[in-house]
Amino acid sequence: MxxxxxxxxxxxxxxRAQIDEIDWQILSLLAQRQGQVEKVVKLKKKHNIPVYHPxxxxxxxxxxxxxxxxxxxxxxxxxxxYRVILKQSRVKQIDQMQGKGVRPDTRILIIGGDGQMxxxxxxxxxxxxxxxxxxxxxxxxxxxxxxxxxxxxxICVPIEKTCDIIEKVAPFLGPNTILADLTSIKAxxxxxxxxxxxxxxxxxxxxxxxxxxxxxxxxxxxxPGRDSDRCQWLVDQMTLWGAVIVPCSAKEHDEIMxxxxxxxxxxxxxxxxxxxEKNARIERTLEFSSxxxxxxxxxxxxxxxxxxxxxxxxxxxxxxxxxxLKDYIASLNNHLEMLEANDKHLFIEKFDHIxxxxxxxxxxxxxxxxxxxxxxxxxx
Numbered sequence: 001m002x003x004x005x006x007x008x009x010x011x012x013x014x015x016r017a018q019i020d021e022i023d024w025q026i027l028s029l030l031a032q033r034q035g036q037v038e039k040v041v042k043l044k045k046k047h048n049i050p051v052y053h054p055x056x057x058x059x060x061x062x063x064x065x066x067x068x069x070x071x072x073x074x075x076x077x078x079x080x081x082y083r084v085i086l087k088q089s090r091v092k093q094i095d096q097m098q099g100k101g102v103r104p105d106t107r108i109l110i111i112g113g114d115g116q117m118x119x120x121x122x123x124x125x126x127x128x129x130x131x132x133x134x135x136x137x138x139x140x141x142x143x144x145x146x147x148x149x150x151x152x153x154x155i156c157v158p159i160e161k162t163c164d165i166i167e168k169v170a171p172f173l174g175p176n177t178i179l180a181d182l183t184s185i186k187a188x189x190x191x192x193x194x195x196x197x198x199x200x201x202x203x204x205x206x207x208x209x210x211x212x213x214x215x216x217x218x219x220x221x222x223x224p225g226r227d228s229d230r231c232q233w234l235v236d237q238m239t240l241w242g243a244v245i246v247p248c249s250a251k252e253h254d255e256i257m258x259x260x261x262x263x264x265x266x267x268x269x270x271x272x273x274x275x276x277e278k279n280a281r282i283e284r285t286l287e288f289s290s291x292x293x294x295x296x297x298x299x300x301x302x303x304x305x306x307x308x309x310x311x312x313x314x315x316x317x318x319x320x321x322x323x324x325l326k327d328y329i330a331s332l333n334n335h336l337e338m339l340e341a342n343d344k345h346l347f348i349e350k351f352d353h354i355x356x357x358x359x360x361x362x363x364x365x366x367x368x369x370x371x372x373x374x375x376x377x378x379x380x
Contacts, residue, residue, distance in 0.1 A: 104129035112157035116210040147172035170196035186250035201225030215241040262321040291373040
């Protein structure tokens with residue numbers, strides 16, 4: 001018995017040693033890969049080429065999945081592994097690209113630069129070699145001086161203050177200064193900027209928070225106002241930092257954001273409020289939870305871990321948003337009769353009709369949510 005154990009120990013130690021050697025080879029190859037990435041960064045930096053190249057990444061993933069199958073490896077595992085590698089590659093590139101300015105001699109004024117989002121962009125511009133000035137509430141007595149010879153005035157204040165600030169700062173701006181905002185509604189601020197300032201105007205909406213750390217694959221909506229060609233360097237700079245730029249009109253932006261932001265946040269708030277009213281034992285429910293429940297509850301908890309005033313601004317920003325939410329509540333009330341009648345057939349009929357409306361997106365959602373669920377299972 002002892003002899004068998006010794007033989008087993010000897011064999012397994014030899015196998016583990018071989019595995020360790022392979023692991024060291026993998027690390028060495030990853031280091032070599034990183035060395036090549038650094039050469040790519042230098043080339044991109046020289047020619048102002050964006051970090052994120054979606055076609056290149058998806059082509060690589062597609063080929064690797066095929067090769068994984070041929071090597072008798074799980075394609076999904078290989079894709080997960082390489083997406084981590086590619087993300088680290090982008091992070092490395094972005095770290096180096098942050099020191100690259102498209103127009104580094106440009107002077108930038110951030111109104112609201114001491115807020116979280118203002119600080120985030122001030123840091124990015126500063127690292128890329130731009131001269132950055134900050135205008136806060138206490139600084140309006142020297143606004144004329146701060147606005148002197150600036151090339152970009154970026155308004156980064158709460159939604160309800162944006163139009164007033166535009167009106168207040170515009171008289172201090174030169175005719176060639178770009179006036180831009182970061183507000184999550186676009187029609188009214190853009191209209192106000194165009195009325196108040198005769199020079200270049202553009203609207204921006206970053207679809208991420210200041211805690212994101214970088215612009216890697218983060219979406220920035222761009223709504224053109226006036227003289228888009230003269231504003232292009234600003235868009236190019238964000239692309240260089242890794243952002244994904246989505247151009248659209250202010251009208252389309254606000255219509256879509258009613259659903260993407262206002263409806264989603266209000267529905268999440270309502271779910272949380274109902275759990276509160278029922279005094280649900282959150283921790284206990286998690287012991288019984290399926291991964292999908294944990295995922296949904298995580299989104300609810302995430303909302304209530306953040307700033308209530310920020311979400312109130314988003315949800316109550318416009319009359320159109322408030323009307324959409326009233327329509328949503330009315331839609332829920334329409335289900336009362338079905339529940340009171342215990343009408344399962346009507347439920348199935350509605351379910352099938354909606355499923356048909358969603359079409360192929362349902363299958364896509366199944367794949368994407370399964371990926372997230374599997375990650376949750378690994379974590380918890």
